[in-house]
Amino acid sequence: MEAIRADSISKDFGEIRALNEVSIGIEPGELFFLLGGSGCGKTTLLRCIAGLEQPSSGRVLFEGEDVTDLPTHKREAAMVFQSYALWPHMTVGQNIAFGLEERKVPRDEIADRVGEALEMVRMPGFQERGIDQMSGGQQQRVSLARALVVKPKCLLLDEPLSNLDAQLRLEMRSEIRRIVKENGLTGVYVTHDQAEALSMADRLAVMDRGRVQQIGCPEDVYRNPATSCVASFIGETNLLDATVKGQGEGGSVVVETEAGEYAGRPAAEDWRPGEGDKVFVSVRPEAIRIAETEDGSLGEIMETTYLGDIIQYRVRMHAGVEIQVSEMNPRLVLAKGVGVTLEVHPENVVVLRE
Amino acid sequence: MRARKAIILTTAVALFFGVFFLFPVVMVIGEAFVDKEGGFTSAYVVQVFANPVYLEGLWNALLLGVISTIAALLIAFPLALFTHRYRFPLKGPLSALILVPLVLPPFVGAVGVKQMLGVKGALNAFLEKIGMMDPAAPIDWLGEGRFWGIVIMNALHLYPILYMNIAASLAHLDPAMEEAAQNLGCSPWRRLRRITMPLTMPGIFAGGAIVFIWSFTELGVPLVFDYSRVAPVQIYDGLKDLESNPFPYALVAVMLVISSAVFLLSKAFLGRSRLGTAPRPKGRQAEKVLRGGKGWLLTALFLGIFLFASLPHLGVILLSVATDWYGTILPEQLTGAHYDEALGHPLVVPSIQNSLLYASGAMLVDLLLGLAIAWVIVRSTIRGRALLDALVMLPLAVPGLVLAFGYLALAQEGRAFSFLVGANGNPVILLVLAYAVRRLPYVVRAAVAGLQQSNVTLEEAALSLGATPMRMMRRIALPLLSANLLAGGILAFAFAMLEVSDSLILAQQAEHFPITKAIYTLLNTLGNGYELASALGVWAMIFLGISIVGAVLLAGKRGGLFRM
Incomplete structure (x- = not known):
């Protein structure tokens, strides 16, 4: 009881x-x-x-x-x-x-x-x-x-x-x-x-x-x-507006955001968003892998904050939206103005209803 | 710069205080210990205690002080607790209304009490009418010697002081203090006794000390009740043969010692308890809304106490418009004639002019001194400002009688203050100073509260933008302080208007009488003196009522003005 x-x-x-x-x-x-x-x-x-x-x-x-x-x-x-x-x-x-x-x-x-x-x-x-x-x-x-x-x-x-x-x-x-x-x-x-x-x-x-x-x-x-309220209150997160494009592999959902197209998993197991639904996606800064690139970059580093064990980057995507990225245990520090690509595992992209 | 200004101000204030407060007080004490040849003697004080008449007078004054304080506490504590805990219909206006009795002049009210509760008064007439009392054996409600009449009058007059102090203590109480007790299994009654009461002790002691000293040394009310077996009246009666009789001085010295002891004890108690460290509440609404019957019950209680406390003054109002009121519930016929006649009386109009002059003078002195002292206490960093703070509160501990006595003695031919007496014995300067010194604590408290609330950076901002200190004072500091200063000033003014001891003792010629002495003289005039006195009293009450309600509204927060 x-x-x-x-x-x-x-x-x-x-x-x-x-x-x-x-x-x-x-x-x-x-x-x-x-x-x-x-x-x-x-x-x-x-x-x-x-x-x-x-x-x-x-x-x-x-x-x-x-x-x-x-x-x-x-x-x-x-x-x-x-x-x-x-x-x-x-x-x-x-x-x-x-x-x-x-x-x-x-x-x-x-x-x-x-x-x-x-x-x-x-x-x-x-x-x-x-x-x-x-x-x-x-x-x-x-x-x-x-x-x-x-x-x-x-x-x-x-x-x-x-x-x-x-x-x-x-x-x-x-x-x-x-x-x-x-x-x-x-x-x-x-x-x-x-x-x-x-x-x-x-x-x-x-x-x-x-x-x-x-x-x-x-x-x-x-x-x-x-x-989205829980996602932003507990820890830091990137919260983006998104539109559902269709169903992906292994129960995932494909969504389109200003930062590009991603596969993600719906927050609730009993909920399957339909194509065209307006949703949110939440991506934790530490779940994003950042890499320098010569061509085909998705965005550019606007600000780098060095905290010793962590580096925080503020990345402006070419589409206009800004993304927070944290890299744990960093080996090298990327400077402001560097073109980067961002990668994230679908497991770490959470699709939210509200 | 600031330090030098503070030192100059402090010196000036200390000088003023030394000359017009400490000197007369010390002089009175000295007078009690100096024999006819100018040598030291303790014989007079010893004889006071050996003389059964004086001893009885002191004992009665002490009893009046203690019983009046307890009675006032019994009224004030529940009221303060209820306003703190509950919200009930009409709470706002009622919690202002129950402060009003403080400004109803008690010795005018005493006339009303006699009218209501005397052997041939309204209550007995009512009881006869409904057949509850035998007309041949009327009840003497006020008792032999009018002792209880004085207690009732004091309690009804002074409970607002305790109420404001207790309410302030409660307001500073962290609601979690009470909730924690409740949460640990304490029932509401035990919580009151074990937590709330002990934590409100600072307010009870602060207010209680003022109420005690006030009623212990009260002169006006016993005079009106013809109660002569009490020390203040004995001292007053001794004025006539002051040259040859040293006992009034000895009595005054003894009363001063008792008053100061009570004041210091209450201070010591406040200092020892560590209650000031209690965390301040975090703005949680602790008031419980009482709906329906319970709420209206409280409304009725507050209204009832207000009505009961203003009953004496209702008696005065009725008396002032009565053609004849003796042995009946209400006057048989009403008339406006007393007001007309009062305006024609040689005492009345001059006394109103005199009082206005004295009281405004005292208010001005208080405002200037109060502002200077408050500035030193709050804004400067010089050493000894805590001492200054304690010093200016001292007049609360010194009975008005003592100070008046000192002034009177010093104003005699050839003594230190004789130059302050105007042509033809005009006491205007003496009275203004005496009024001002005794009301100074209220103005200082008001100004200190105002300065503490207003942020010093507001003044610094003005200075940094190029304002000279004087212009900053005028454009920034004073406007921010104005509500508090006005409240303190009005209070000083109102109390000066009703002052009894200084007025009765220092004003000797009829042309210089202030209102209170005029009322007292009229009361002792045969014929329709009572009715004329009542008419004058009603004028005074209306006037004061307006002043004080204004002061309370301006002060915004209740309670700041009467705290020690």
Whole structure:
């Protein structure tokens, strides 16, 4: 049975529809990500699951049980806030003990469990510290400990790393994943950082303008984006308008773009675009092989950006359109103005419906 | 350049403050410890505590302070919490309306309370009429000595100060603080006690200290209630034989010590708590929309409190148009005669002119000083500007009575301020200065808030485009600040118009009386003095109501003006 189910949830704030018939199911023990740009509704959805926001319509189910009308303090879904929300009038120990006190846990047991929770986040002995005596990373760990200590059924994280610096963020990624997995928790994690989502998630939902665009594992979403919006949000991509010319070999579709004619594969298995259909194609920059050529070039290099392990080229096709190309582990650097040909395997050309 | 200007300004402000604030205050304290031969003595202060009459007066003042503050808090906290949490019908106008009692002159209101709740007042007449009370044994609602009448008047007058401070604290509270508690299994009531209340303590203490000092040293209301067993009134009564009687000075010194202690304690509490570090909210709408009955219930609560708080002033308005109002629910007949007669009374028109003059003078002084101080605090980098900031807030801790007393003593023949007294004992300069010093904190706060909100780069941009500092000030800085300055100025003006202690003590001749002293004198006049005083009071209320609503609208954000 699913640990958490959001069943066609809509949420209106006045005129604005923040969530539009959103449905997701989250498996027990899974670390599930809600990914999207600002204003896409991901935080609103998390807050509906937490019970901090009442959906305008739809239901929230925990292990098959309808909790839509249950107030947050009866839901057993502990939340980690973006601002940490550590109470400044209490010490670290008091902050962590709070949820246990509310559950009327005996005093000795509270002390033990607060200690364990601090060890879990690798901050043993910090009980007596004040909140403002700690760095951002330490505050982050305390706010995790405060949520973990009540042994919740699920852990809800709202952009927990967005206030940390880049180095600390990398460190906390694996730390949070470790903690969720070691405790066998179901985690729902909201972020706008696609690298965070791709590196940490078991599965993720990409959201845009109050709707779920695609749900899948990171590799699946990256390789087979369902829509142009997903393709451009997850990683960099070249997104081109295209017209279907006909069927190609091995289930592929031949499309015509401004950059030429390519064979590609449709994004969804149950969808076959017909001849003349208007579609999009998405080609990742690193899927394109670039080569210098004397004659018969398709385009010309406009800009070269050298990043050490990667070279990024901006290529203007003779047809007028610009294409981004990344070459990993480059042996030689092509200069601006060089004529090039571009090649791509049909497997890496994704044909999208919208 | 900037540093030198800041130093000059700071020196000038410090000088002004030293001469017209610290000097009189220290002088009063000194006077309490100097015997007839000029030697040091602590005998007077000791005798204050040995004298049962003075001791009772102090004790009553303390009780009035504490009970009035608690009563004001009981009104203000729920109101602030409800405005913070919920949206209900007519919320906007109502949350402005409940601030209005602050500007209704309390000692005018006291007349109304007596009229409403006195033995022969409207409430008893109503109870008799519906048969709930025996006419032969009327209930004395205000009680022996009018203690509770004063508490009611103080609480109804001062709760807006607490309300604004608490509302400001709540507005700075990260909504996630409360949500986190909720999320960890905390019920709404426990969340209020364990999270919301502790985190609003800065607002409660800041507002509570002001309300306490205000009601602890309140002179006008006890005077109108004829309640003489309270220290401020005892001090006022002691004025007559000040030359031979050192006890008023000793009493003033004791009150000053208590007020300053409360002020410092609340400051220390604010300094120790690390609540300032709480993250600011991220603009999430924390208000819950209350629909239907629940929402209208809140609307009714807010309206009810406003109506109840303005009941005394309604009494005043009725009294001012009543031919005869004694032992009945409402006046039997209405008349406009008191207004006509008041305009003809030798005290009334001059007192309005005087008050306008004094109050505008005080406002001008405050605006100039406030702007200079705020500029030093916000824009300069000189050392000691934090000290300056703390210094200019001090008048909040010093009772008006103390300052008035100091001015009075120093204005005597041969003393330091005697040159400030005009021909024929004209106190205009003294009153303008006394009013200005006590209202300065409000103007400084308003100007500081305005300067902090406006970005310094806007001024730098003007300078870089070739504007001289003076022209930059006039064309960029002042227009950006104007709303805040105007709000602070109007507030200073309004409070100066209703000032009681300085006015009663410093204005000696009838021709120099400001409105408040004229009202007080009329109240003690036989015949229709009460009705004439009410008529004058109504004029003052209308005038002030307009000023303050203007100030609140201009300030835009509530709460900035009364914070410590």
